[in-house]
Amino acid sequence: MASTRPVPWVSPLLCLAVLAGGAYYALVDAGPSFRLTAFAALLLLLIGIDAVERHIPAAVLLLTRTGLYVAVNTLDDSGIARALFVLVPFTAYFTFGRRTAIVLGTACVAALPVLFTLRVPGWQTRAEHVSDVVMFALGIVLAITMAAVAVREREARVRLEGIMHEVEALSAAQERNRLAREIHDSLGHHLTAIAVQLEKADAFADLDPSGAREAVGNARWSADRALTEVRQSVRTLGQRPFRLTDALTDLIDHLDGLTISLDVTGEEEGRPLTSLTALYRAAQEALTNACRHSGATNVRLSLAYQDTGATLTIADNGQGFPLHKAPAGIGLRGMRDRIALLDGSLDLASGPTGTTISIRVPW
Template identity: 30%
Template sequence: MAQGFKIGFIQKLTISTKLAISYLLIGIVTLLTVSSILYYIFKKTIIDKTTNQLIAVNVIKKKSIEDFLLGTIRDIRDDEFQLNAYPLNSLGSLHILDKNFSMNSNDSIYDSSMLSVYEDIVFMDAAGTVIKHATPLITFSDSALKDLHHKFRLNHASTGNEIFFYDITNQYGVDHPQLLCVFKLKHASIWGIYIINHSYINDIIEIRSGMGSTGESYLVGKDLYMRSKSRFFEDTIPNKIQVNTSATQHFFSGKTLQEGAIIHDYRNIPVISVQSKIDIPGIDWVLISEIDVDEAMSTVDTIKNYMIGVAVLISLVLMVVTLLLVRQIVDPIANLTRLIDTISLGKFNQSFQKQNFSEDEIGKFEDAILNLQHRIAETASFADEIGKGNLSAEYETMSDEDTLGNALLKMRVDLIESKANEKLLTKQKTSALIEGQEKERERLARELHDGLGQMLTAIRLRIGMLQDEHKSKKEIQQIIDDTIKELRRISNNVVPAVLIDFGLAAGIKSLVEYSMKLYHIPIVLSYDSFGFETKPKNDFDINVSLYRIAQEAINNSIKYSNTSEIRISLVEKIDSIQMEISDNGIGFDLKNKVDGKGIGNMNERAKLIDGNFSIQSNKTGTTILITVPLNF
């Protein structure tokens, strides 16, 4: 029954689920095996590396302590010659016993830089009587020194000169580790006790470079009490801390403990431990260097955690990869179905992401559909640009047989031609309108001059022939003269006859002279002509437009710029006419300018004759430049 349920359950699973489970099981088993092997390899490597590091630290500190103690022996031997040279009854006159402790070449032990190495130096005779203390601070009582002297004589009964060390920790009421360096000479008639300042040894031990946050080195005596400070119990006197561990038990029992062994230290915490003996005769100390296993193995534990995380991650990746493989088959087909449905609704610019990146049949089919959608979207975008009036939009047909693309390109060509024709027609209409206005102005000016002007002249002559009062006749004649002048001014403004009869240069010159008389502002005109053999086709339009532009520019300059001088330059070249009008007025801001009819009219007139109109203005004045091409 149970077996049938299992078979039925498995049959109900999808292929993607089955693949995911199988890949996951294989991955987990493989990862657990590899991770376990790597963990133990890393653990052994870390222990070996830590052990080597502890050995290096232990060797350096052991050497430093031994060098310090051997240096003490050397310092004492430096003074041995001086002591041997003096008779016993003159020992008190030795320079090394001066209370000022002055230096000379023979008493290096009393060098001021060396004196702090010792807490006291005591000289005794053969009977154990104190001859001299080197410092006023008495470290030991005379009875304690006499007892020490007795022990020295029992253990060193020979009469020869001798230097040896003696550990009196936890004896004679000393509240800290204490080491003595003793020498006897002159057939044991002089004994010197050098009471070593133990802080020097502590300073060596307390150097913790390369020891991490839990590593420490410490000295232990044969009584299993510390001879140096504890890193973890700094306020406790070292010789009150008992170190009854596997390291000390094996060492002092003559057994060998494997280097890098993991033991429990005096705090009952697992540590990696390394030991070595201080090789100085008379000193039975062991130097132990240790570091907590937790700190040493922190890297391995971190790696273990990473391995677990990586194993879980890889398992998840395997599952995801399996699902992706299935989706690579199903998703592209579903995506293409949605794409085709969207295209059928006329939505050509919808974004679709490629689902299958392989080169199998589904991948190639997806590429073909996506390429078709992309090309249709380009065609639709081009048609949209054409509809918006952007006739410069770029487009390339899919092939020579692209009916839709070729039709759009032909439509663009037709629209461009239609737009050009429309522009030309508009220009012609506008030009004809302006030309009609100018012709009407010309007719009106001629009628004013030939008709009304002649009539006013005849009236003036007839009045002159009257025999009435001379004063009244003069007043009437003056009124008629003023009327004739105003009539001429209006006629000239409507269309100057000199422009029609003698051309652009004469017309501009007449405008300049008339404006100077009217506004009393100097206007400088310069004219340079190439000399045409034939007139341009649009000579009338050009002359009238440039004249009107000059007229408008002069009026604007006088009205708004507060100018004191206007300059007009007219240059007729072989293929163009260039006119520049400038003033030295206050100018205006082109960015913030409000276009009035003046500038707009000038620009429009320039366009009608295919000219280029530009204007520049700043605080020093305004310059207008018009360049008109000539067609012969």
């Protein structure tokens, strides 16, 4: 089947131009005639073929068009109709490729001098005929060039659409990963904190009612905080300016079972929100792991704001673990991924006396 041309308007537009020019010449020269009627009918037939070209086999379509171009030229006394032959290599380019188009274009250019030799003796010395050959050759070259540009533009558009689909898929995957990290780092931490606080409240309900009530209050705070963060992540609600130091202080105040200290140096004002959020999520994950796995009783957080970036160090006195058996869960991996997206670094050290995580993010 014939391929769909990127510029389908070229052929019918040229046919209409030839019809207008040839008809004007015929009317001025000899008036209405059967030749003029046949000339116009063949051109209109060519335009009709353009409308149904996709339903005609490519080779048949090319031969049919070429035969009609020859027929139109035999009925045309003005010489305007020979411009139709530029459509032979032009349309062939889209179906048969560049080489075939060049061969057909060369044949068309060569045919005109042969025709002049047979019908116009001494045409080589007549400027108008030599000019006709040169202009016809130039038209063929421009037609092939235009076809090449159209094909490349179509191929580029197809490639661009493919790239856009890939970008869309990658963006969707990246967004899924982001949401997974947010859910794990935020909900995972708060659910762990709630579980710890409720266990404490249950254990001390009779022995220390005030401590149990405090634990329930902290669990309620963690639940409220988790709900707020879910709304902010999923619905992207407006929120008050985020301050990492205040968020860490608030987080520490509502964690029981650990003695946590926070040491801050430098100025936080004006720092990128993405970097500050990444540090906060890392601190959440580290404290969750300390509560859940390490058996630590003391955790020390050191946060340093510098001109080029920030450094966060979380050190606990838990039992640690061999580095070659580092936990493979989503928590540590998500922490590394989040920091890597900011071109930051994460160093992990662990042993019998505790675990230390050092995180560096640039601004």
